[in-house]
Amino acid sequence: MHIPDGFLDPWVAGLLWLCAGAAIGIAVRRARGELGDERTPLLGVVAAGIFAAQLLNWPIPGGTSAHFVGGAFAGILLGPSLGVLAMTAVVTIQALVFGDGGIVALGGNLFAVAVVDVWVGYAAFRGLRRVHGAGAAFVAGWAGITASALAVGVGVGLSSAFAYELGTTVSIMVGGHAVLGLVEGGITAAVYGYVADARPDLVLGRGGDSPSPEVGV
Numbered sequence: 001m002h003i004p005d006g007f008l009d010p011w012v013a014g015l016l017w018l019c020a021g022a023a024i025g026i027a028v029r030r031a032r033g034e035l036g037d038e039r040t041p042l043l044g045v046v047a048a049g050i051f052a053a054q055l056l057n058w059p060i061p062g063g064t065s066a067h068f069v070g071g072a073f074a075g076i077l078l079g080p081s082l083g084v085l086a087m088t089a090v091v092t093i094q095a096l097v098f099g100d101g102g103i104v105a106l107g108g109n110l111f112a113v114a115v116v117d118v119w120v121g122y123a124a125f126r127g128l129r130r131v132h133g134a135g136a137a138f139v140a141g142w143a144g145i146t147a148s149a150l151a152v153g154v155g156v157g158l159s160s161a162f163a164y165e166l167g168t169t170v171s172i173m174v175g176g177h178a179v180l181g182l183v184e185g186g187i188t189a190a191v192y193g194y195v196a197d198a199r200p201d202l203v204l205g206r207g208g209d210s211p212s213p214e215v216g217v
Helices: 010-034 042-053 071-078 080-098 106-128 133-157 166-198
Strands: 057-060 064-067
Touching: 010 080, 010 106, 042 071, 042 080, 071 080, 071 106, 071 133, 071 166, 080 106, 106 133, 133 166
Parallel strands: none
Antiparallel strands: 057 064
C-alpha cells in the first residue's frame, strides 16, 4: 500500500502533502476537544497494534504490495480525529524508521492510509451501525482499505514517473485490495465484537454516541 519515492511526480506528491496536511491539521484541532474522552489513552495502544499488523506485507501484480491497514478500526474505536492521529503516527514511523514508503511520497501515504481509510471506514460504520454492529464494522474495514487503495492508484497513475497508466494502477490496486478488504473487514468485525462485549463504553453506538458525529474534514 505504501508508495515508494520515485513513483509520484513532484506536483502529485506536493498536492497530496497539501491534502494530508490540511486533514491532519483539522484532526489535531478537533482532537483537542476530545482530550478528556476515555478513548484518548487508547491512542497509543491502537497505534501500536496496527503498526504490528501492518508489518505483514505480500506483493500483488503491478509492482505494488498489500497488507492489513487498520484505519477503519482506528476510526471506529478512537473516532475520526484521534484515528487520523494514530494512523499518522504509524505511517510516519514506518517511513522514517523502517523505510516502508518514501519520504517525498509520505504525504500520499498519509492521505491514503491516515485520512481516507479512517474517514471512509468511520463514515461507513456510523451509517450502518444501527442495523448491525459487527456487519457495519465489516463493511467499514472493506470500504476503508478499498478507498485507500483507490487513492494510491490514482496518485501513482497520474504520475508519469510510474511505469503504468491510471487505468492499470487503479484496477490493480482496487481489485487487489477489494479482495484483501474481505479479510480486513472480517478482522475488523471480530475485534469490534470483542471490544463491544468487553468494553461497550468504548464503542460508538454501544456506550454512547461519542466521539463527535461529524463526518468529513
